[in-house]
Amino acid sequence: GRAGGPPAPGTDFTPVPPNREDRVVIPEGFRQNVVIRWGDPVLPGAPDFDFHAQTAEAQQRQFGFNNDFAALLPLPGSPTEHLLVVNHEYTTETHMFPDYDEENPTEEQVRTAWAAHGLSVVHVREEDSGLHPVPGGKHNRRITLDTEFEVRGPAAGSRFLRTTADPSGTRVRGTQNNCAGGVTPWGTVLSGEENIHQYFGNADRVTDPDTKRRLDRYGFAAGPSERKWERFDRRWDVTAEPNEPNRFGWIVEIDPFDPASTPVKHTALGRFKHEGATIKVGADGRVAAYSGDDERFEYIYKFVSDKPMKPGASAHARRHNMRLLDEGTLYVARFSGNSPAEEIDGSGRLPADGAFDGTGEWIALATGDRSFVPGFTAEEVYVFTREAADRAGATKMDRPEDVEPNPVNGRIYCALTNNSNRGAQSNAGPDEANPRSGNKHGHVLEIEDDPLTARFDWNLLLVCGDPGDPATYFGGFDKSQVSPISCPDNVAFDRHGNLWISTDGNELGSHDGLFAVPVDGPERGRVKQFLTVPVGAETCGPVIGDALVTVCVQHPGEVDDATPENPASRWPDGPGSQPRPAVVAVRPARP
Ligand code: FEO
Ligand code: CA
Ligand code: CA
Numbered sequence: 001g002r003a004g005g006p007p008a009p010g011t012d013f014t015p016v017p018p019n020r021e022d023r024v025v026i027p028e029g030f031r032q033n034v035v036i037r038w039g040d041p042v043l044p045g046a047p048d049f050d051f052h053a054q055t056a057e058a059q060q061r062q063f064g065f066n067n068d069f070a071a072l073l074p075l076p077g078s079p080t081e082h083l084l085v086v087n088h089e090y091t092t093e094t095h096m097f098p099d100y101d102e103e104n105p106t107e108e109q110v111r112t113a114w115a116a117h118g119l120s121v122v123h124v125r126e127e128d129s130g131l132h133p134v135p136g137g138k139h140n141r142r143i144t145l146d147t148e149f150e151v152r153g154p155a156a157g158s159r160f161l162r163t164t165a166d167p168s169g170t171r172v173r174g175t176q177n178n179c180a181g182g183v184t185p186w187g188t189v190l191s192g193e194e195n196i197h198q199y200f201g202n203a204d205r206v207t208d209p210d211t212k213r214r215l216d217r218y219g220f221a222a223g224p225s226e227r228k229w230e231r232f233d234r235r236w237d238v239t240a241e242p243n244e245p246n247r248f249g250w251i252v253e254i255d256p257f258d259p260a261s262t263p264v265k266h267t268a269l270g271r272f273k274h275e276g277a278t279i280k281v282g283a284d285g286r287v288a289a290y291s292g293d294d295e296r297f298e299y300i301y302k303f304v305s306d307k308p309m310k311p312g313a314s315a316h317a318r319r320h321n322m323r324l325l326d327e328g329t330l331y332v333a334r335f336s337g338n339s340p341a342e343e344i345d346g347s348g349r350l351p352a353d354g355a356f357d358g359t360g361e362w363i364a365l366a367t368g369d370r371s372f373v374p375g376f377t378a379e380e381v382y383v384f385t386r387e388a389a390d391r392a393g394a395t396k397m398d399r400p401e402d403v404e405p406n407p408v409n410g411r412i413y414c415a416l417t418n419n420s421n422r423g424a425q426s427n428a429g430p431d432e433a434n435p436r437s438g439n440k441h442g443h444v445l446e447i448e449d450d451p452l453t454a455r456f457d458w459n460l461l462l463v464c465g466d467p468g469d470p471a472t473y474f475g476g477f478d479k480s481q482v483s484p485i486s487c488p489d490n491v492a493f494d495r496h497g498n499l500w501i502s503t504d505g506n507e508l509g510s511h512d513g514l515f516a517v518p519v520d521g522p523e524r525g526r527v528k529q530f531l532t533v534p535v536g537a538e539t540c541g542p543v544i545g546d547a548l549v550t551v552c553v554q555h556p557g558e559v560d561d562a563t564p565e566n567p568a569s570r571w572p573d574g575p576g577s578q579p580r581p582a583v584v585a586v587r588p589a590r591p
């Protein structure tokens, strides 16, 4: 591999070595502060957080649980003030309540969990001491499982979306499992509803064969749900409300600048376990939204709008742009390798041409009320997108997570977290885009894609793992000079176009972390670890500014058998405390 020269701009720090410390470890010369934690106030009247006396009413006004994606949107008129928008992906009740009985949750605990989901919008300010919430921020908002959403796009009002509570099929209460996301060029936030299946009970008691098959394809399980929510609201019981599951699994759009706005669920982007969605603008102004379905052997999708984006930030342009995702064409990706199949043997070693690479095509699934998939109506394509993509012959990927365009070089980067089942039993075997059997450490895909064309080129930038392992690849860089990386999950970019990757589930014995890697020039592939997170935590939602890196530390202390009496982590509050998911800001130390 290429040897290292001077660090690429934006990557001038000493890498953090792999470690298992119960704190956020950052490079020398940087300082950090906790911005906001689960239970901290967001709305007026929020009581101080009390782990031993948490209530639903308090939680509705406080920062939610398990912060995942984060966006930092500049507030006009002040370079140091921003809106911090954060997803609260899921709840871990055994870590949220001191006396939680998994067989018999109380109604108060269940309602608290509903309020701990969704998103938070928090006005924050950069000060000498760090990034901090501004008390009484006028834009502050909590979106929960009780917030009303408008369903838009071609499947709004579909017979598959109608329920007793909403016979129109156009109004959904709440959002859940919001994992990753993206900021649109028009200043809104897109957020993906991911593992939606886990909150519903009794899928096995559904008798209609079509409904049953569709529930199975999306992983809805037999028996009571883990959290028993169906005891307190029948919408979580699929025998009582068989269409309620279809009202989740969408990309949602939030306008953080208008706290009174009704957030939107976009049916045109299809329904699956959306990790997130990000936008690239085409030459004629039409926009593409890229999205991964984060499960083993699932697909990568692209939506292309019919209408072009209006430039500028006028109210008129904004209103127009917030309708762009209503109409367009939904595609799914098929990848073809350019090396002989026998050279892709599942070992992860490079084929003779020196690259895992090739071409691909976007297969059109539906546009408006027109389906391109034999045997599927357009409505079925949008609501049961996984089945339509199966039929269309899309390429089964190793857990496609974040997919995001690089603002500097325009290429699209996709984290494929892992897939231990690749090549096992009757499962799909290795292919050039997913070249390892039993893929424990994941890989990172680089796609050259014009938003407006159906054909693309691709290659693997990274095949992750221990650089000493011959089944790894670091963009052609000298592997003796890189940080080990395992299970890439979220991706982000700095202003130089360097790719930043956060990880989920490190399989190399270190805690998860955040990594920077140049993708162009002589330093391409030189992975450097910027930070690690505490025991049991996942690194999420990186936002990379010039002198401010923000990360979400999700589920600290999430370790088997950990309990409030015996927590696995004491982060962030220290000795005697319970672990709390929190957002951390890292900045260069004062000179
Ligand atoms: Fe919620 Fe795909 O991670
Ligand atoms: Ca994720
Ligand atoms: Ca090749």
Ligand code: CA
Residues within 6 Å of the ligand: 489, 504
């Ligand atoms: Ca994840």
